[in-house]
Amino acid sequence: MKLLLIGLDGVRVDVALPQALTMHRGFEEPDHPTDPRFAAGERPAGAPTMPSPALSTATPAPTLARLLDGGCVLPVWMTPPTDSGPGWASLLTGTRHEENNVWWNEFVGHRLARTPDILSRIYFANPSARTFAASTWDALVDPSGPGPVFHQRVDQQVGGQHQLMKASDFSEGCRSADTQVRGHAAWVLNHEGPDAAFVYFEDVDEAGHQHGAASAEYREAITRVDEHVRHLVKAVSERYEQLDEEWLVAVVTDHGHKPEGGHGEDEVDVRRSFLLLHHIGPADVADDLRTRASGVPSLRSEEVTPLLLDLLGAQSGSWDPHHDVGRVRDVATVGPTRNLEYEW
Template structure:
């Protein structure tokens, strides 16, 4: 079974899939408390959540109708760096030491992403990642979250693509990522793929999530998702392949815009899983509420990847290092 994971940055699932959220009590409140350091200061007066009215994400709704949507709760701080590091590596903030988007002091080299885990399980596996945000895939940046794996990169077994066309902001960059990813998915059919879009997050920061602009951004990214699903659906149709399509987000957006704290609307995420060519794997069908670091292990189990590990207490890998206690929020240390 091949895996396609689509990351939609900054999506409010209660606006994209309102009926799904309303029907599942797991979406109502976070399943674990946030750290007091990242507590919300309260919304400004006069802003109500947006009302989507007609469906704004028909592709997501179609995927959900034939699949499974599992509530996911992000652990504050609800920023993209910590969020995607946790979602893609299956580790907590304390384990990967990613607390901000600057990735200062990260331990990502010790926390392989799910594409790398697929390769480690079977060195014949081909992997691909494309992202609007370079921090996820660009080896020259502060990350990346997705390991470069240069030996496989040279031979084309592992490909990374970072957007370069920001002439129209993240909108043009997302279109570039969509085009590249759809071509690779359709023509090469990697065994495991991650594709990231950032347009909704950009719109949320600029306009907030309560207005028409945010809903239009949801419609746009939903169409990007359709392109990618169509690319793999053709392989299922013509080659008889088996694909697991998953969609998630790293955080939501406040009505006034922004994220990073512990409000329910920004901590609420989701894992939508739809199998093209068969029923959703039992491990997903039986899943209940997840935390962000549980998403990658669940997807790996769904496609049959079982991690190897040393027995508990084995001395290999033990390092004396800076404690992973995270930031103090003392402004003297904020730069």
């Protein structure tokens, strides 16, 4: 089974998939407390409120709804600060903020070199696996920017086994960049069929910052990104139809948005994320996936990658974690001892 992991930045599940909230009790409230440093402040005077669901009869994300109808959804609770850097670093590496040391979008002092991403871990589990990542945000894939979250694995890139793509067309902001990512990713998925792929879209987050989650523009951005998702799912569905390749499609977001726009603190609507799972392949395998997922309580962001690896059957290597190689040591710098025993 192959993996298509789609990252949708800044999507509120109650706007994109309101029906999901009634499908799992874990969506009701966070499963763990937050750090007081990231507590939400007073809302600004005159801040908008979210429109009533009854006033929004049209489904803004028909593709996500269709994936949900044939799949399942799990609540994911983000640990503040609910910024994109900490969120995606945690979701994609399976580590907490304290482990990867990503606290803001500047990535100051990060330890990402020691926290392999999900694509790298799949490669480590099977060195014949081909991987692919495409992103609007350079922090995920570009070594010249902050981060990146995804390891470069240059040797595999040279051999065509690992591909990374970042958007360059920002003529219409993230809207045009997402369209560029969609076109390239859909072609790679359909024609080359990597064993594991991650594709990231940012249009919704940009709309949230500019107009707020209570706006019509925010819902319109969700609809545009949902259409990008449709193209990707179509690409891998055709590979199952023609080549009998089974695919696990997973969709996740890193945070929501306030009605007036913005995120970073500990509001429920900002912390609440989701993991949407859909299997493309034989019906009995899809049934088994839903059965396995039904027993999973709400997840934390660092638990998404381990769950996906488990569903794929990608096992860790046999490396002894207590081996001395690679161990981090904090020792005082004292200089040479001048002991001749160490002269060779």
